[in-house]
Amino acid sequence: MLIRNAISSDAEAMLNIYKPFIETxxxxxxxxxxxxxxxxxxxxxxxxxxxxxxxxxxxxxIGYAYASKHRDRDAYQWCVESSVYVMEQYHHTGIxxxxxxxxxxxxxxxxxxxxxxxxxxxxxxSYSFHTKMGFEPIGIYKNxxxxxxxxxxxxxxxxxxxxxxxxPAAPKKAQQ
Numbered sequence: 001m002l003i004r005n006a007i008s009s010d011a012e013a014m015l016n017i018y019k020p021f022i023e024t025x026x027x028x029x030x031x032x033x034x035x036x037x038x039x040x041x042x043x044x045x046x047x048x049x050x051x052x053x054x055x056x057x058x059x060x061x062i063g064y065a066y067a068s069k070h071r072d073r074d075a076y077q078w079c080v081e082s083s084v085y086v087m088e089q090y091h092h093t094g095i096x097x098x099x100x101x102x103x104x105x106x107x108x109x110x111x112x113x114x115x116x117x118x119x120x121x122x123x124x125x126s127y128s129f130h131t132k133m134g135f136e137p138i139g140i141y142k143n144x145x146x147x148x149x150x151x152x153x154x155x156x157x158x159x160x161x162x163x164x165x166x167x168p169a170a171p172k173k174a175q176q
Contacts, residue, residue: 011040013061
């Protein structure tokens with residue numbers, strides 16, 4: 001298995017992994033599957049600042065993980081949100097762990113301090129995975145998203161990847 005930076009030409013393979021989550025679950029609150037071109041544009045935009053990674057097995061994209069902005073205000077610049085998606089047949093094989101470990105290493109080198117993950121409830125597999133990766137629960141947004149005919153709660157978890165210093169340098173751009 002190879003983990004590498006995602007590029008826009010990975011969009012179709014990544015979207016094929018993501019599409020079932022959009023169409024059949026509340027894991028993501030996205031309700032319309034974006035086009036391959038729209039997804040490629042996301043990759044191009046986000047990777048200007050944040051790492052997006054893909055895992056390949058025999059040159060086939062089987063999973064991906066990425067970081068994105070947590071909030072807009074300057075005081076939040078040391079914080080990111082993270083997500084990981086893996087093809088179902090590769091669940092419980094360590095791919096997600098490897099993707100997140102590499103992602104967090106890059107974010108740490110860039111100078112980010114806090115990583116957040118939002119998990120639509122109930123989702124015991126994702127919740128357990130994130131806690132095993134060192135995330136701690138920090139709160140629940142009750143009935144925050146409506147999808148698939150009902151309201152959903154989202155649990156928020158946090159992981160500290162760098163020391164909280166009194167005079168932190170601005171995070172650096174992730175190298176692609």
